[in-house]
Amino acid sequence: MKMLKDTWLMFQRYLLVFLRNPAWVAIGVIQPLLYLVLFAPLLKSLVQVPGFPAGGAYNVFVPGLLIQLGLFGASGVGFGLIAELRAGVIERFRVTPVSRFALLLGRALRDILTLVVQSLILLLLAIPFGLKPTVVGVIVMLGLVALIGLGMSSLAYAAALALKSEDSYAPLIFTLSLPLLLLSGVLLPLDLAPGWLQDIAKANPLSYAVNAARDLFNGKGFDQAVFEGLAIMAALAVVGVLIGARRFTRAIA
Amino acid sequence: MIETHNLRKTFKSRRGPVDAVAGVDLDVKKGEIFGFLGPNGAGKTTTLRMLSTLLPPTSGEATVAGFDLRREPAKVRYVIGYVSQEGSSAPEIPGRTELVIQGRLYGMTKERAIARAAELIESLELADCADRPTKTYSGGQKRRLDIGIGLMHLPQLLFLDEPTTGLDPQSRARMWDEVRRLRDTGTTVFLTTHYLEEADALSDRIAIIDHGKIVALGTPDALKRQVAGDVVVVGTDQASDRVLELLRDQPFVREATTAGDVVRLYVDRGETAMPQIIRVLDSAGIPLASLSLNRPSLDDVFLRQTGRSLREAA
Numbered sequence: 001m002k003m004l005k006d007t008w009l010m011f012q013r014y015l016l017v018f019l020r021n022p023a024w025v026a027i028g029v030i031q032p033l034l035y036l037v038l039f040a041p042l043l044k045s046l047v048q049v050p051g052f053p054a055g056g057a058y059n060v061f062v063p064g065l066l067i068q069l070g071l072f073g074a075s076g077v078g079f080g081l082i083a084e085l086r087a088g089v090i091e092r093f094r095v096t097p098v099s100r101f102a103l104l105l106g107r108a109l110r111d112i113l114t115l116v117v118q119s120l121i122l123l124l125l126a127i128p129f130g131l132k133p134t135v136v137g138v139i140v141m142l143g144l145v146a147l148i149g150l151g152m153s154s155l156a157y158a159a160a161l162a163l164k165s166e167d168s169y170a171p172l173i174f175t176l177s178l179p180l181l182l183l184s185g186v187l188l189p190l191d192l193a194p195g196w197l198q199d200i201a202k203a204n205p206l207s208y209a210v211n212a213a214r215d216l217f218n219g220k221g222f223d224q225a226v227f228e229g230l231a232i233m234a235a236l237a238v239v240g241v242l243i244g245a246r247r248f249t250r251a252i253a
Numbered sequence: 254m255i256e257t258h259n260l261r262k263t264f265k266s267r268r269g270p271v272d273a274v275a276g277v278d279l280d281v282k283k284g285e286i287f288g289f290l291g292p293n294g295a296g297k298t299t300t301l302r303m304l305s306t307l308l309p310p311t312s313g314e315a316t317v318a319g320f321d322l323r324r325e326p327a328k329v330r331y332v333i334g335y336v337s338q339e340g341s342s343a344p345e346i347p348g349r350t351e352l353v354i355q356g357r358l359y360g361m362t363k364e365r366a367i368a369r370a371a372e373l374i375e376s377l378e379l380a381d382c383a384d385r386p387t388k389t390y391s392g393g394q395k396r397r398l399d400i401g402i403g404l405m406h407l408p409q410l411l412f413l414d415e416p417t418t419g420l421d422p423q424s425r426a427r428m429w430d431e432v433r434r435l436r437d438t439g440t441t442v443f444l445t446t447h448y449l450e451e452a453d454a455l456s457d458r459i460a461i462i463d464h465g466k467i468v469a470l471g472t473p474d475a476l477k478r479q480v481a482g483d484v485v486v487v488g489t490d491q492a493s494d495r496v497l498e499l500l501r502d503q504p505f506v507r508e509a510t511t512a513g514d515v516v517r518l519y520v521d522r523g524e525t526a527m528p529q530i531i532r533v534l535d536s537a538g539i540p541l542a543s544l545s546l547n548r549p550s551l552d553d554v555f556l557r558q559t560g561r562s563l564r565e566a567a
Contacts, residue, residue: 002360006358009354009357009358012354013343013346013350013354016345016346016350017343017345017346020345020346020386021345084343086339087339087340087341087342087343087344088337088338088339088340088341089340089341089342089343091307091335091337091339091341092335092337092341092355092402093358094306094307095305095306095307095330095333095334095335096330096355096358096359097327097330097331097358097359097360098358
């Protein structure tokens with residue numbers, strides 16, 4: 001009960017911090033929009049290439065873009081935590097009886113909410129381009145994004161708490177997120193990749209999320225890929241939260 | 254309020270274990286301002302972080318506000334407040350909001366937290382800035398807000414880590430008043446500082462720490478007296494050797510040295526020694542050029558215990 005109440009308080013606080021940083025709100029929306037306007041048109045000419053999935057350029061690209069949003073959005077959240085460590089805020093909370101789990105969860109919920117809102121905006125903006133969403137597809141898609149947000153931001157917080165400085169945190173996330181992105185098939189479908197690359201991509205949990213996301217928009221509906229994607233992202237979220245919570249409960253010396 | 258026995262914190266480093274706090278015994282009484290003085294790196298903040306549940310001790314016993322620090326840290330947290338040197342608020346959020354959130358983390362109702370925040374904003378004179386984001390605050394305002402955050406839940410014991418570091422003299426004087434006011438309302442205050450004047454002016458009792466060990470403990474006056482009592486400086490126009498000779502063996506003089514045409518006398522109590530000095534010199538027919546009474550400072554205490562001056566060490 002105290003845990004839930006504390007989580008709610010923390011969620012409110014961090015939402016306020018986010019909303020008071022208008023630049024972050026704007027960047028969050030503008031970045032995916034740039035992909036939509038400046039990158040997705042390139043795919044139109046690729047639709048005819050053998051191996052390109054059915055459904056048209058936007059129905060293939062936009063779902064992947066949402067997964068990318070989740071990956072990049074969540075991996076950057078550690079910067080805010082490091083700033084707070086330096087400002088003494090985390091220490092202030094650790095002296096209070098606040099639930100340690102709530103310190104993580106309140107933040108992660110804020111991250112999830114911002115991701116979901118950004119995703120919705122992106123989906124709406126993509127409709128004029130030719131995206132054909134279904135209500136159920138969108139809802140499940142947002143659930144998928146939420147799970148990625150929870151898992152990735154928890155891991156990002158754990159990394160930020162362990163490293164305690166932007167100087168080591170930034171290289172870490174850039175080094176990790178680029179291969180995760182390339183091996184997920186977000187930019188171009190992995191169906192186009194040679195066999196060995198497809199094999200490596202199978203080790204990347206995000207590639208399952210991308211497959212699931214595409215099937216939610218290409219009319220295939222709830223096939224095995226969707227369930228696989230959801231299950232793997234749920235597992236990622238659980239593992240992420242466990243690791244993150246462990247870090248938050250341990251002493252931050 | 255605080256009792257520790259052989260409290261110890263050892264950090265692992267590449268060159269082997271380092272004793273940041275090497276067996277500290279403290280006894281802080283309810284309602285006093287307890288000053289923890291020492292140079293940077295002496296172990297002040299590490300001790301403070303252990304006592305405020307932020308850092309588990311490597312070994313030793315400690316009771317804080319009646320609860321065992323190692324076994325019941327959760328209970329300790331409800332009755333202590335902690336103000337770190339780094340600050341405690343987000344730059345984007347108004348101070349009032351931070352205060353209310355802080356209160357609610359201790360289980361206050363929203364109404365109670367809002368009322369308590371208003372009380373603190375009034376008493377800490379933050380009314381002008383309480384509803385602005387904290388990034389617009391002056392150094393003194395920010396520090397007062399930090400104190401307010403630490404006081405939201407009416408703690409019995411408040412830890413202040415270097416409360417005036419970086420403040421201008423005016424804000425510092427104000428902070429001192431604030432701390433005294435807290436003591437007067439019954440809050441026990443445990444503060445660390447590396448400023449001699451601050452420890453001296455503010456503390457009811459002081460512990461001096463160096464290299465992780467307590468080297469002196471007592472009231473500021475007792476500590477200073479324990480060193481050398483007072484210092485009387487006698488200036489003469491002639492024959493300081495003769496003056497030294499005359500005064501050295503007086504029963505009230507502990508130690509005497511001469512440098513140039515002044516003689517320094519270390520005495521137990523300057524105010525009783527000075528008339529006697531005058532009498533001795535007068536009856537010997539030696540005219541006085543000057544006579545001054547100097548109180549030993551806490552630096553003399555530190556110097557005597559560690560062989561270094563705190564001003565240099567800090």
